Amino acid sequence: MSQTNPIKMNAGLVRSKMPETRLIKSNSLALLIFAADLTLFIISFWAVVLTPFLILKVIFAMLNGLFIGALFVIGHDACHGSFTSKNWLNQIIGRISLIPTLNGFAAWDVSHNQCHHGYTNLKSLEDV
Secondary structure, three states: OOOOOOOOOOHHHHHHHOOHHHHOOOHHHHHHHHHHHHHHHHHHHHHHHHOOOHHHHHHHHHHHHHHHHHHHHHHHHHHOOOOOOOHHHHHHHHHHHHOOOOOOHHHHHHHHHHHHHHHOOOOOOOOO
């Protein structure tokens, strides 16, 4: 029985196998994703408020939580400046996206990008 050597995986190897098109940012796609998620959040929020049936309220509330989570991911990427290619657009989308998550954009930017990422993987220094 022969054994094969496993491939040693690392970030450089993974990146080298990915297409270069992954680096191209589409502002129109980013705006479409943001608008779709924001719209679904608003619809599901008002569905919870206006629906008289408890089971539908529960279903719409769970969907609303899903859309809030998606808005958080959008706000996170915008705060890192990676959601669109325009800094001012990332600022606007990030601020709007983080409102339903009850996170202030500027405070989250400092706590996440400076405090957390400033000491990522340094257990004795990292605050998160």
